[in-house]
Amino acid sequence: QGQLVESGGxxxxxxxxxxxxxxxxxxxxxxxxxxxxxxxxxKQFEWVSSIGSDGTATFYANSVKGRxxxxxxxxxxxxxxxxxxxxxxxxxxYYCATDKFKGQGTQVTVSS
Numbered sequence: 747q748g749q750l751v752e753s754g755g756x757x758x759x760x761x762x763x764x765x766x767x768x769x770x771x772x773x774x775x776x777x778x779x780x781x782x783x784x785x786x787x788x789k790q791f792e793w794v795s796s797i798g799s800d801g802t803a804t805f806y807a808n809s810v811k812g813r814x815x816x817x818x819x820x821x822x823x824x825x826x827x828x829x830x831x832x833x834x835x836x837x838x839x840y841y842c843a844t845d846k847f848k849g850q851g852t853q854v855t856v857s858s
Contacts, residue, residue, distance in 0.1 A: 748772030750842045755852030762832050766852060768825040768842030775823040782816060782827050783848065784838035794840070795827065809835070832856045 754766040766782070781796040795816040796805045804816050815828040825842050832854075839851040 750849030752852040755854045766827040770823045776820045786838040
């Protein structure tokens, strides 16, 4: 099993932006569909976005479509999530994940 390490979370005001990053190691990243999921306090995990192995196919939950952009750099074994126009309901722990495992997460808090 590989390792995923997220970074880039923080406190941001509504309408602000953050860019999350995920460093992958220990598995063949270039062959792996990657995703971002999140978990708000007291709620179940929610799928946010996925990206195919070559980066050409991207998918988004309706709740973030048009505001978030997923991308990857296979040369760097890195996954990203650009989050714009953040809302209070985006507050959650964000995880980088494969279909088999996920990282430790990075906290995103949207508050004025």
